[in-house]
Amino acid sequence: MRATSPHIVRCIPVTIGAASWRVRISSRSRGVNVSAETTTTSATEVRPPIRVLDRGELADLELLLDGAFGPLNGYLGAEDAAAVRRSGRLLDGSPWPVPVTLSVPAEDAAHASLELHDAEGAPVGVVENRAPWSAWGRTYVAGPVRPAGPDRGGTLRALRPSAAASRRRLTGRPVLGLVVRSPLHSRRIAEIRHVAESLGAAVLVLPRMLGPRAETLVEAVLAAEPELPSETVVVPVPLRENSSHACDETLCAHVAAAYGATHVLSGGELEQSPIPVVHPPELARDARNRWLPAETVPPEQRRGDLTDRELTDLLDTGASLPSWFTTPAVAEQQARLHPPLRNQGFTLLFTGLSGAGKSTLARGVRDELARHDRRAVSLLDGDVVRRFLCEGLGFSAEDRSRNVRRIGWVAAEVARHGGAAICAPIAPYAADRQAVREMVEVYGGFVLVHVATPLQECERRDRKGLYLRARCGDLREFTGVTAPYESPQDADLVLDTSETTSGQAVDRVLDLLRERGWIDAWGDRR
Numbered sequence: 001m002r003a004t005s006p007h008i009v010r011c012i013p014v015t016i017g018a019a020s021w022r023v024r025i026s027s028r029s030r031g032v033n034v035s036a037e038t039t040t041t042s043a044t045e046v047r048p049p050i051r052v053l054d055r056g057e058l059a060d061l062e063l064l065l066d067g068a069f070g071p072l073n074g075y076l077g078a079e080d081a082a083a084v085r086r087s088g089r090l091l092d093g094s095p096w097p098v099p100v101t102l103s104v105p106a107e108d109a110a111h112a113s114l115e116l117h118d119a120e121g122a123p124v125g126v127v128e129n130r131a132p133w134s135a136w137g138r139t140y141v142a143g144p145v146r147p148a149g150p151d152r153g154g155t156l157r158a159l160r161p162s163a164a165a166s167r168r169r170l171t172g173r174p175v176l177g178l179v180v181r182s183p184l185h186s187r188r189i190a191e192i193r194h195v196a197e198s199l200g201a202a203v204l205v206l207p208r209m210l211g212p213r214a215e216t217l218v219e220a221v222l223a224a225e226p227e228l229p230s231e232t233v234v235v236p237v238p239l240r241e242n243s244s245h246a247c248d249e250t251l252c253a254h255v256a257a258a259y260g261a262t263h264v265l266s267g268g269e270l271e272q273s274p275i276p277v278v279h280p281p282e283l284a285r286d287a288r289n290r291w292l293p294a295e296t297v298p299p300e301q302r303r304g305d306l307t308d309r310e311l312t313d314l315l316d317t318g319a320s321l322p323s324w325f326t327t328p329a330v331a332e333q334q335a336r337l338h339p340p341l342r343n344q345g346f347t348l349l350f351t352g353l354s355g356a357g358k359s360t361l362a363r364g365v366r367d368e369l370a371r372h373d374r375r376a377v378s379l380l381d382g383d384v385v386r387r388f389l390c391e392g393l394g395f396s397a398e399d400r401s402r403n404v405r406r407i408g409w410v411a412a413e414v415a416r417h418g419g420a421a422i423c424a425p426i427a428p429y430a431a432d433r434q435a436v437r438e439m440v441e442v443y444g445g446f447v448l449v450h451v452a453t454p455l456q457e458c459e460r461r462d463r464k465g466l467y468l469r470a471r472c473g474d475l476r477e478f479t480g481v482t483a484p485y486e487s488p489q490d491a492d493l494v495l496d497t498s499e500t501t502s503g504q505a506v507d508r509v510l511d512l513l514r515e516r517g518w519i520d521a522w523g524d525r526r
């Protein structure tokens with residue numbers, strides 16, 4: 001059979017006001033077909049503004065689009081948000097624990113819709129902005145969201161059905177749901193098995209995809225599947241944490257219910273849970289390392305679990321986990337999730353006045369690490385950074401802030417890839433140093449070294465003649481003379497190079513890194 005395509009007779013450009021169209025007039029066997037397509041836009045034509053979402057906002061949007069936040073289908077308006085804050089309920093009385101809102105620049109709030117993009121600039125959704133509102137000096141959009149296209153995108157999409165599809169799969173039986181943020185070890189698995197058995201329920205595990213190793217957490221949860229009841233479904237959710245623990249637990253219950261749970265396993269008392277809450281039973285480990293209801297294990301035979309601290313210490317040092325604690329498959333994924341400190345990346349940030357000795361010490365530590373440590377080392381020193389990464393920036397407070405935060409961004413990337421970043425900017429502002437700390441600690445260690453050589457000594461050294469120029473008024477905004485330096489209150493190490501040799505100072509930095517577990521001991525360093 002031959003496809004019938006319209007025979008185009010004519011193509012006429014038409015302009016009305018600001019918009020232009022090309023109108024195609026085509027003949028078919030019966031009658032005439034007229035279609036139009038917009039071909040140009042002009043400055044006066046309204047195109048929805050774009051709002052680029054951060055990770056948390058993107059997670060909210062994905063959950064809204066997946067139906068995981070039912071009954072919500074979009075961002076809350078002013079009154080609903082206030083009602084949720086006040087009473088944990090929407091205006092119509094239905095329970096909902098957390099105000100899901102989206103702030104936008106004030107100038108965008110008047111638009112009927114906004115495109116919502118991820119950090120790479122890909123459109124993810126569109127919000128129909130029915131009732132914009134303002135509070136606390138910010139402007140918010142409010143209204144339903146819809147996907148920007150057929151591709152739902154997002155991390156581990158193949159494992160994440162929509163909430164409706166998950167409900168359909170689990171319908172017709174009790175389902176015990178739980179949101180988890182860490183791997184399931186033997187005790188937790190035993191709790192789940194006990195509760196599921198007593199309810200005659202299937203199990204729905206929702207790993208919470210948080211942080212830089214979200215995919216590994218999902219792998220770790222999947223690694224426990226052989227030990228879980230046979231009717232277990234795992235659906236990862238990009239659910240960010242709420243600062244209120246009670247609201248967060250209730251939100252988890254709502255999300256579990258949206259994906260099909262009829263009961264939620266939780267240690268907390270959830271006041272407005274949409275489904276019944278089941279508390280985990282008290283279990284004890286017996287002499288044969290089985291996790292059994294505590295009352296069935298004689299007190300003298302009861303053995304405990306690892307504390308969080310003990311687990312962290314074992315993981316930090318790379319020691320193996322006891323076989324009673326977890327299975328080899330979960331232990332392997334747990335180690336990927338939390339590698340030994342010596343395999344993680346870290347950042348050393350030297351801060352201090354010009355001439356304090358930052359670069360000298362940074363180079364000394366770099367050389368030692370390069371000789372003895374297996375990590376790749378990146379030195380982000382002031383002059384080189386300013387010539388390349390931060391070309392064009394000056395020494396105003398804003399430019400220094402940009403400079404230091406850019407260094408932080410690169411250092412975080414280095415840490416993410418398991419390397420060592422050594423940074424040596426003046427970094428005079430506490431807020432910028434804190435921002436760097438936060439960026440880096442997502443991926444690895446952060447050590448702040450204040451090179452606290454007194455101004456008088458730095459000025460005496462005046463290696464580049466800059467202090468002299470600053471004193472003569474020839475150089476403006478010079479740190480310590482005509483621009484501020486905020487002394488760190490949170491330094492991990494304070495070094496005054498007028499009192500130590502550079503070799504001693506380098507050793508003290510290395511000793512601290514060793515003490516914290518970031519590097520191993522090594523022999524002769526000379």
Ligand SMILES: Nc1ncnc2c1ncn2[C@@H]1O[C@H](COP(=O)(O)OS(=O)(=O)O)[C@@H](OP(=O)(O)O)[C@H]1O
Nearest residue numbers: 354355382395400403425426427428476477478479
């Ligand atoms: N106004 C003013 N204030 C301070 N420093 C100045 C200034 N103008 C130029 N220089 C030279 O630039 C180096 C400091 O750059 P940084 O990128 O480390 O500074 S900051 O962290 O952005 O404040 C600094 O290098 P160091 O001496 O290695 O610290 C100076 O050589």
Ligand SMILES: Nc1ncnc2c1ncn2[C@@H]1O[C@H](COP(=O)(O)OP(=O)(O)O)[C@@H](O)[C@H]1O
Nearest residue numbers: 353354355356357358359360463497500501502
């Ligand atoms: N104990 C010490 N540690 C570091 N530098 C020292 C020391 N004693 C003298 N200096 C000298 O002080 C100067 C410090 O310069 P530099 O390392 O470039 O400082 P900054 O990077 O903080 O501006 C160098 O000339 C260095 O040789």
